[in-house]
Amino acid sequence: MSEAIRQESPLVERITSGRKAASPSDAGITLRERPFLGCVNLRGNPDDPDFTDAVKGVLGLALPSGPNTVADSGDITAFWLAPTEWFVRTGANAERDLIAGLEEALAGQHIATNDVTGNFTTVELSGPHARDVLEKGCTLDLHPRAFAPGQCAQTLLGHAGILIRPLADGQAFEIVVRRSFADYMFIWLEDATVEYGGMAVSD
Amino acid sequence: MLHIKCPWCGWRDESEFGYGGEAHIERPKDPDSVSDAEWADYLFFGSNRRGDFRERWVHSAGCRRWFNAVRDTTTYEFKAFYRMGEEPPGGEQ
Structure with a gap:
């Protein structure tokens, strides 16, 4: 019997040391999870x-x-x-x-x-193409003139419901996603980033 | 794709919303005292209006609030959006 319940991120199988090491150097976006x-x-x-x-x-x-x-x-x-x-x-x-x-x-x-x-995890998306990638699957206008720090929105990214806000510089975004949709969102982002040089994963 | 104005979140795409049918249908206060015909009328028979139609929507991918809208059923054009409990614009239908 195990004595302790181990906390496990829903992205545990995606954000691995191997995946981090394989991150492209000229990645269009960088994803960082803030679990727990x-x-x-x-x-x-x-x-x-x-x-x-x-x-x-x-x-x-x-x-x-x-x-x-x-x-x-x-x-x-x-x-x-x-x-x-x-x-x-x-x-x-x-x-x-x-x-x-x-x-x-x-x-x-x-x-x-x-x-x-236990229902959510938070990820941060940064990089030169963070907004370009998100706008492929999100119908909101994410340009800083319409969506500035201090604002947030519940909307859809692909088919996943998300809570999103721009971070301080207006170029990076924070996304709160349901645990059960986190894996889907990660795969969707990876696919959507191919044309921009791929997605890096960082700590 | 329809564009719908949530009274709280503003304009969003239709894919964020759910449809709730005709608005302002009053449930009989004492269901036990109405006849089967009256109950069936409440339950199944809408006004099936041609033109401006008051209907309910829910911003299911956003703030998850229900609200009302007036939409022209022949053109799909929205004429108004208003919150639950607010008087519908345009008076009696």
């Missing part, structure tokens, strides 16, 4: 100051109130998902403390916290 980040789905009423103030006290940031916006503070990132729903992400293995903190601060309120850590 704590993920919490938070529901509540954004018009209730008791809710927003208490959440701010725990997260250290105000929940983004505008549709398709995102806020960062330290390890914490809060994505707007819907008018009463946010995706709060924290550091690896920090989700239980975060939920405990939220539950304590929001005790008695009409809210919900759900640990969805």
Whole structure:
């Protein structure tokens, strides 16, 4: 019998030391996974100051109130998902403390916290052709004039539902994808990148 | 491909949405007290309108909220989008 449950990324069979070593030097995009980040789905009423103030006290940031916006503070990132729903992400293995903190601060309120850590993984795409590749399978306008840092969107990449946001420089992107679609997305990206010099995989 | 304006997320492609049929159909408040004919009318018979038609959509690949739209069934042109609970534009149909 095994004594410990081993945490395993859904991309464990794709992101191998051999695959990293085989990365093309002039790759059009570079993929980096950030596995095991704590993920919490938070529901509540954004018009209730008791809710927003208490959440701010725990997260250290105000929940983004505008549709398709995102806020960062330290390890914490809060994505707007819907008018009463946010995706709060924290550091690896920090989700239980975060939920405990939220539950304590929001005790008695009409809210919900759900640990969805095991449901998602996060990847970062960078490189000169990151936007070109994504636009082959995503119908949003990802140009910085339309999709700038601070914005996020839930949409489709190929057939996979994703949560995407541009990173600080507007050239790289962060994608949160369901665990069960991560392998599909990796293969889709590899294929879509062939014409741009292939996809590198990094730590 | 239709372009649909989610009241929260803005314009997105049709592939992000699901269709929910005719809007503003009221479920009988006391289903036990209506006749089979009235129940069947509620359940199966829409207005099958030619022209502006009020219908429900859900932004299933986005914010997953339901909303209403007015679409011309002869041209597929959307005339309006409005949130659940909001008054439909254009008054009585």
